[in-house]
Amino acid sequence: MNQLQINIILLGLGLVQAFILCLLLYRQKRNLPGFIFLASYLAIMIIQILMKLMSKLWLMNTMRPFYSFSYFLPLLYGPLIWLFVREWTGRHISLKNYWVHFLPILPALISLFIRTSDQSAYYVLYPFINSRWTMVMELVSLTSYHYMAYRELQNFGRTLSSYRLVYFRSRLSWLRQFVMSSLIVCSLVAVILCVMYYLYPHGQWLRFNFAALTFFIYWISYKAWIQPELLMVIPGGSQLAETGMIGNNLHPVEKKYSNSGLDKRRIQQIIETLENKMQTNKLYLNPNLGIEELAASIPCSKHHLSQAMNELPAKGFYECINQYRVEEAKMMLNNPEKDNQKIASIGFDAGFNSVSAFNEVFKKSTGKSPSQFRKQRANIKYHKQRV
Numbered sequence: 001m002n003q004l005q006i007n008i009i010l011l012g013l014g015l016v017q018a019f020i021l022c023l024l025l026y027r028q029k030r031n032l033p034g035f036i037f038l039a040s041y042l043a044i045m046i047i048q049i050l051m052k053l054m055s056k057l058w059l060m061n062t063m064r065p066f067y068s069f070s071y072f073l074p075l076l077y078g079p080l081i082w083l084f085v086r087e088w089t090g091r092h093i094s095l096k097n098y099w100v101h102f103l104p105i106l107p108a109l110i111s112l113f114i115r116t117s118d119q120s121a122y123y124v125l126y127p128f129i130n131s132r133w134t135m136v137m138e139l140v141s142l143t144s145y146h147y148m149a150y151r152e153l154q155n156f157g158r159t160l161s162s163y164r165l166v167y168f169r170s171r172l173s174w175l176r177q178f179v180m181s182s183l184i185v186c187s188l189v190a191v192i193l194c195v196m197y198y199l200y201p202h203g204q205w206l207r208f209n210f211a212a213l214t215f216f217i218y219w220i221s222y223k224a225w226i227q228p229e230l231l232m233v234i235p236g237g238s239q240l241a242e243t244g245m246i247g248n249n250l251h252p253v254e255k256k257y258s259n260s261g262l263d264k265r266r267i268q269q270i271i272e273t274l275e276n277k278m279q280t281n282k283l284y285l286n287p288n289l290g291i292e293e294l295a296a297s298i299p300c301s302k303h304h305l306s307q308a309m310n311e312l313p314a315k316g317f318y319e320c321i322n323q324y325r326v327e328e329a330k331m332m333l334n335n336p337e338k339d340n341q342k343i344a345s346i347g348f349d350a351g352f353n354s355v356s357a358f359n360e361v362f363k364k365s366t367g368k369s370p371s372q373f374r375k376q377r378a379n380i381k382y383h384k385q386r387v
Contacts, residue, residue: 007208008053014214015049018042021221034087041080044073045213048189052210074138074190075105078145081182085149085175089156104141135194139187146183150176170356174223185216270308273298284324287353291317325351326365329358333374343370 022042029035051070079101086093157172192209277283277297286293294317295305309320329350332338338346347358347370363369368376 007211010208010211010214011049011053014211014217015046015053017214017221018046018049018217021217021224022046024221024224032088033090034084037080037084037087041077041084042217044076044080045217048073049210049213069109071134071193072105072138074186074193075141076102077182077186078141078143081179082145082149082152085152085179088175089152091152101145104137132194135190138190142183142186142190146179149179153179169360170354178220181216181219185212188212266304267308267311270298270300270305271311274305274308278324282324282328284321284328285349285351287348287351289321289351294321321351322361323365326362329362329370330366330373333370334377339374343374346370 022039025032025035025039025042029039032038048070051067083093083098083101153172153176157169188209189212274294277294281297283289283294283297291302291305295302298305300308306317309317329346329352332341332346332349333343344355344358347355347362350358352358352361359369362373366373
């Protein structure tokens with residue numbers, strides 16, 4: 001097997017996996033703000049991989065403008081990443097302002113189809129005709145937008161309360177890794193495109209570097225496989241707004257119930273019904289349980305349920321639901337029949353959607369990690385046997 005065949009196999013695997021990942025994202029689009037930007041980001045990668053799988057001579061003879069345009073595709077990665085992160089954190093941008101971030105691609109399109117002897121037009125379009133300047137613009141765009149995206153995530157993490165940070169820490173960590181990895185991979189693509197242009201046809205061995213796109217796509221897929229919550233309910237959605245994290249600052253705020261018309265008697269009825277539902281139906285075992293679903297099961301409005309939950313010792317929707325999950329996990333950890341069951345499995349069975357959230361919420365509630373809690377019970381049992 002020669003180098004070309006190995007390269008084709010690697011790129012082909014990346015192409016197939018990218019399509020599978022797009023399907024996975026499509027299934028989660030309702031729970032993933034900014035889905036359209038992330039899907040578009042992957043679509044650009046699919047196009048670039050396709051261009052490297054196809055014959056260059058055939059593309060230049062039959063689809064030369066489209067092939068030439070592929071050299072400018074890295075200009076799209078930065079804006080798409082930044083817009084995705086903005087949507088993810090709830091800092092929405094008006095639809096009419098989206099196009100501004102894609103303006104640099106328009107002169108690139110014009111430069112591909114204009115054939116003119118006008119010297120002034122040539123100088124205007126020169127950065128888009130000269131591959132070296134194109135690379136510089138792409139690197140500046142990639143660095144700027146990825147930096148802004150990273151700062152958005154950092155600022156979002158600072159606005160979260162310590163308790164709510166538990167639910168989003170793993171996702172924030174993954175997104176920061178995603179943004180930094182994207183910057184490295186996309187910058188590599190921009191540089192390789194430029195170098196291949198100048199070395200053609202002698203620099204064809206550089207095509208191997210496009211395998212970085214394949215490895216990057218498989219890394220995203222792997223993370224989504226081992227941590228499915230990364231592509232589930234994401235900050236910025238309706239559930240987050242219901243818990244009091246609203247607006248651009250996304251910080252906990254006190255809700256005003258002066259006009260709700262809910263008296264103390266009705267609040268007590270909602271609390272009693274809620275506790276009964278939790279004890280009999282164990283709704284908290286559903287890791288994707290939302291305040292809308294819980295309110296419908298009582299039944300009452302989301303606003304009234306939120307007001308009633310703020311009267312509980314564990315104030316707020318997430319705090320209340322996770323307290324039930326912690327108690328469920330404690331019962332399972334105390335059950336001798338489950339001594340051989342992995343702690344991570346117990347966390348999922350109790351309703352948590354990630355191991356990190358389970359460990360942090362459990363320790364915050366009990367003062368011990370799940371493993372320490374189980375070990376303590378085993379030590380007590382051992383001492384009793386000795387006595």
